[in-house]
Amino acid sequence: GDQVKQSPSALSLQEGTNSALRCNFSIATTTVQWFLQNPRGSLMNLFYLVPGTKENGRLKSTFNSKESYSTLHIRDAQLEDSGTYFCAADLPGTGSNRLTFGKGTKFSLIP
Amino acid sequence: GGIITQTPKFLIGQEGQKLTLKCQQNFNHDTMYxxxxxxxxxxxLIYYSITENDLQKGDLSEGYDASREKKSSFSLTVTSAQKNEMAVFLCASSIxxxxxxxxxxxxxxxxx
Structure with a gap:
């Protein structure tokens, strides 16, 4: 099965609303990265997390290593937040920082 | 700051053809992917390299070769292009x- 599971797979919301994306890991991981892939295909770094919480503007992300999950909260969603959000984890036993990616959450805004 | 450039942006090839994709970074990062x-x-992950002249296989290395000619560049070769491998190829680097x-x-x- 998938070692990094993202949910939901797709999300359509109205502008100004709040949302939460989740990433579950089937085995323990030490770091998590969150990316936004814009409609042109570029991957933008959002967060690089060790266990704990980080915040940047309207985005907030938490990594709970004991329960093997990470969340990304988007507050007051805007059109520029549209795209596909990916989480990725460095899973043990793979050596170095070999990121394993989830399948993504496709996020779209309804104006 | 720094930048990663990939060439070409679009690559069209024939089935069975050998094709090479290039990646350059000016972060002075050791590891490339x-x-x-x-x-x-x-x-x-197809291949990664932790330093110049190093190569490590990823999960999808069959049908590909890679070369880390110098610290700033990492190239990927599709040894015999197949229709089922039409995709986007992304290069990455880390310190x-x-x-x-x-x-x-x-x-x-x-x-x-």
Whole structure:
């Protein structure tokens, strides 16, 4: 099965609303990265997390290593937040920082 | 700051053809990576390199070769292009092999 599971797979919301994306890991991981892939295909770094919480503007992300999950909260969603959000984890036993990616959450805004 | 450039942006080849994709970074990062992204899916690791002249296989290395000619560049060769490997190929780099990864804009491969 998938070692990094993202949910939901797709999300359509109205502008100004709040949302939460989740990433579950089937085995323990030490770091998590969150990316936004814009409609042109570029991957933008959002967060690089060790266990704990980080915040940047309207985005907030938490990594709970004991329960093997990470969340990304988007507050007051805007059109520029549209795209596909990916989480990725460095899973043990793979050596170095070999990121394993989830399948993504496709996020779209309804104006 | 720094930048990762990938060339070409779009690559069209014939089935069975050998094709090379190039990646350059000016972050002075030690580790570089090649990922493949199929339409609507996540990324899968093809090859990575932790230093100049080093090569490590990823999960999807069959059908590909890679070369780390110098610290700033990492190239990927599709040894015999197949129609089922039309995808976007993304290069990344990180300061060392346990750090945050940064991605280039990608090369979209089409096989006719």
């Amino acid at each position: 090649w990922y493949r992204q199929d339409s609507g899916k996540g990324l899968r 060392n092999n346990y750090a945050e990864q940064f991605f280039g804009p990608g090369t979209r491969l089409t096989v006719l």
